[in-house]
Amino acid sequence: MSRPRGTKRKRDDEPEMALCAVCHRTFDLSGVGNHQVLCRENLRVERQLAEDASQARRETAGRSSRGRGRGGSRRGRASKEKMPLLRLTKAGTAPRRDTENIPPAAENEFYPQSNDFFPDNNAAAGPAPQRTPSPEPEPPCIESAHLPSHFILTTYHKHSGLPSKIVPLDGPLPPAKERPLAVGFNPAKPFAPFRVFPDYHFTSKCVRRAESEAQIKEELDALHNEVWAGPCKLTIRTVKDMADSLAAARRMAVQFRQTTYRIEYEGRTTRFRGTHEIQFSFRDPWEVILHWLRDPTLVPYSNWFSARKFYCHGGETMEIVDEVIDEPYTAETWRQVDDELPDPFADDEHQRPVYPCVYLPIHIWLDKGQVSTKVKKHPVLMRGLWIDSVVRNASGNGGCALLAYIIMPPAVRNADRRNLSTAEKEDLVELQGLAYHGLNEHLLSSLKTRSHRGETLRFGDGVRRTGYPGIEIQSMDFQEIAAWLRMRASNALYSCPKCLVPKDWLYCLTRRFTLRTPRAMAKVVRKARKKSTKGDKEAVLKSAGLHDGKQILWGFRFSDPYKAVSYDTLHWDEGGKFGRHLWVYTKDLLTRMNRANEFNECMDQLPRWRDMDHIAAPTTIEFTEGETFLTLLKTILPGLVHLLPRNSPLIRALRALQQFRMLVGMHCMTGKRLALMKQYIKAYDLACREIDDKDFNFLKHHYTLHAPDDIRQKGTSNHMTTRTGEGFQQEVSRHYKRTSGVNAEQQMVLIDENEEVMAQLDMIVADDAERQRRAEADAEDDGDKIADPVDTTDAPHWRLAAPNPKVAIGAFEAQMRNSPNSQYFDGFNMALRRHLVHSHPELQLSYESVIYIQSFRAIHVEYQSKVDWTGKRDILRCNPSFWHRPRYDCVIYNADVDPLSLARLLAIFRCTTHAGRSFDLAYVQRFKNSKWRPSTAWDGCRVVDPAPRAEFLPLEYVVRGAYLAKASGTATDHYFPLDTIDDDMFLRLNNID
Known part of the structure; x- marks a missing residue:
C-alpha cells in the first residue's frame, strides 16, 4: 500500500504512537491506555467538582429567596454531601469531624461516593439527645462562655479556700x-x-x-x-x-538511728524463755515526713487538701458527666478526714484553728525478699500519698524511703521447726509475733501522738500548717497482712482482712458481709481475755479470725488498719486468681485432653507487641513473675477457644477476669467504669460457679468483691499494688552483696544513706548548672520575651521513622514484589496515581508525571488516651525483618461512620510528586466484620476478615495501633481484635467512656 502524500516515513526504531481521545495529545502506544484512564479520572473529578460548586450556588440562592419570604419546596436534584472522615487534627486530641479539609470522594472504600449522614439544614435531625447529669453537688459558678467543649473540673475541699480548676481536653494539655x-x-x-x-x-x-x-x-x-x-x-x-x-x-538527709530492742518473754518452755535483744536500725518516719514537707522542689507535686474531679461537657451550659478518681486526694477517705479536721472558715471564731489543718496520708509497704539462696531480708518502706504518684512511685527525691529492716531475735532465726515440740512451736510463733509487732510499734511510735494532736510547721511553700499523719494504704501479701493485723492464716474460719466472711462463703462474690473495724476487733480481744479457759478464749478469737494481741494502729487516729488493707493486682490477680488457680486448672485440662501442644503452637504464632512478653510454650514453663502471668491472661483466649467444648464456662470465666483486670488496673477511674467493674465481677462469679471440677472457695477469689470499694475510698490500684515496692528488693539484694554478711542490716542502711544523699547532691549540682545556663541565656536575650509566630499550624500527630532510600515509583514497585506481601503490590503504580487524582485533583497528575517514593519501617503515632485523656504514643512497625522476622502491625483508623476500622500496614511511605508536594500515606489491607463466630463467643468478641485487596490510607486518619490475633482451627483466615493489650484499647473497642 502506498504511503499517503505529505506523510513522513516511520523509522524502524521509532515507537508506535497513539492519540489520547481525552486530552488529544500523542503518546507512546505502550502507555496510552494507562494515560487515558488517568485522563478520564481527572476529567470526571473536574466535572464533579464543577457540579458540586454549581449545586452549592443554587442552594445558597434558594436559602436567600426563602429568607425573603418566598416559600415552596426546593427544586432540583438534592445535594449529596460527602461523608467527612474522622480525623485527628493534632497529637493527643480527640477525633472530630473535619468539614473543611475533606479529601474528595474516590472509588475507594475510604471515600464513600455518597452519604445521607447530614440531613438537609439539619431540620429532620431533631433535638440532640441530652445526657442525664449525675446527681452531684452543685458545681461552682463558672462563666459558660469561656468553657471548653469538654474538660476536667477540680473542686477542692471547702477547708482549702482554693478556687475550682479547669483542665481543657479539646486542645493542648497544660504544660507539665x-x-x-x-x-x-x-x-x-x-x-x-x-x-x-x-x-x-x-x-x-x-x-x-x-x-x-x-x-x-x-x-x-x-x-x-x-x-x-x-x-x-x-x-x-x-x-x-x-x-x-x-x-x-x-x-x-534523714539518718538511721541505732537502738537495742529488748523482749522479756515468759514462755511455756525453757527454750525461748528469757530476755531477747535485737540491734535495730531505723529512720524516724516523722523526720522523713518533715524532710518531704519542707522540700521546696516537691511543692508543685504536693496536695494538701482533698478534691473532687469531674469530667464535664461545656458549651452554653456546663454538664457534669461523671466523677473521676485517680490520686488518693480525689477519693473518699481523704475527703472524710478533711471533714473531720477543724474548719478554718467556721462561723464560731473559737472553733477556727490558728493554722490550716491538713491530712498527711502514708503508704506502708512490707514484704520479705530473697537476697541470696539462703538469706531473706524484710524491709519496711514508706511513701507520702500527698505527693503525686509520678514522683512518689519513682526513684529519687520524694520517692519511697527505707524505714528499717525487721529482724528476728537470734533464738528465732536459729530455731529448726522440725526438731521442736508442740509447746515449743507455740512459743516460737508467739515470740515471732512479739518481735514483729514490737519493732513495728517502736518504728511508728513518733506518729501516734501527732495523729491526734497534729504538729505545726512551715511547709516548703512558706505557709505554716498543722499536719496530721495517718496510715491510709498498706501494701502487703496475705502472709504479711495476717502478721500485721494479728490474724490467723488463710485457712481460718474467718480469714478475710476486710470483712467477716465465713470460710465456706469465700466463693460467693454477690453477697456482702460485716466489715471489720478497730472498735469491733478490740471488743473481741477484750471478750476473749475474760474467758477463764484457753479453749473458751480460742473459740472467741477464732470467731473473728484473730490472735490474742493488740493491733499496732488501734491507738492511731485517721488510721483504720482494716480499711487500709488494699487491693493488690500483683498478688490477688496475676499471682492469685489466674496464676495459682485458673491457669493451673487450664494446664491440667489441656493435659487431660492431650491438646497442650496445640495450645503452645497457637501461642507461638501470636504477633509481637510492645510491653508484652512473647510466650512460645506456656504449658512447659513454671512462672514466677506477675508480668508473665498478666501477659498470658491477656492473650490466652484466641489460642484456647477452639480446643474446648462449645459454650465453655472456662472461656467465659477467663474473659470476665480479663475484663475485671483491665478495669481494676486503670490509673483513672470513673463512676461508669466502677459500675461496669461490678458487672464484670458478677459475670466472673456466675462463670466460675459453672466450672464443676474447680473449687473457688479461696481468699484471693473473695477479695475481688472489695476492689471497687478500695478504689472509691483510696484511689486507683496503682497506688496500692505491691509492684511499686518489688523493684526495691533488687536494691536490697545488691546492698546485701556488698556487705560482709555479719550485722548486714547495719551495713545495708549505711549504703542506702550514701546512695540517697549522693542522688540528692546530684540533683542540686545539676540544678545549679541549669540555673547558670538560664542566667546566661537571659543575659544574651537582654530580657526580651520571644513571641510565637502569628501563622501557626497544628503539627501532625505522626512521625515517620527508620527510612529507606528514596526511589522512583517503578523501582519501589519492583522492590515490593519481593516482599512478604508481594501479592498486594501488582499495579501499585497505577493505583497510587488514581488515589492522588481523586484526593488531590489540583495536581493534574498524569501517567507520565514523575513520583518518588521513600518508604519507612516504623511510624510513631501520638493519640489521646481514653483512660485519662493524656497524650500517648504508639510505635508501629512495618518491617520485613524486625529482629529477623517479618512484622507488619495493625492500626485503628477513622473512616466512614465507624471510628474503629482496622487495617494492617503493608507499606508506609512518603510520595513526592512532580509538583514538589509530598504526602504521607500507608498501603493497608483492610479488615471488615465477619459473620463467623468461635465455638464460645465471649463477651465483647469481635471477628474480622481481611479484604482481598490493598488500599491507600492517609496517615492523618490513623488513630493508634491495634493487635489482631489469628483464629486457629479454621479453613479461612479470621482474626480477633484483642482489647486487652492496654487500657486505652479496652475502652475503645468496648465503647466505654
Missing part, C-alpha cells in the same frame, strides 16, 4: 508542672560538704557504680601517682577521706 531548682545549704558551693568539685564527682561515680573499698583505693592510688595524664585535682587521698566526706554529706 515545673519543679523549682534545688539549692544546697551553700549556694556558692552546690557540691558542699565536699571541698572541691572533683571530690564530689569522683565520690558520686564510686557510689553509683557500687565500687568496693579495694577498687576505690586502686583508683585513688593511680590518680595521685599520676598514672593517668596530668596532676590530680582530688583532695581525697584515701578511702577514709571519702568516708569522712560521705559522713558529712549524710547529715543532709
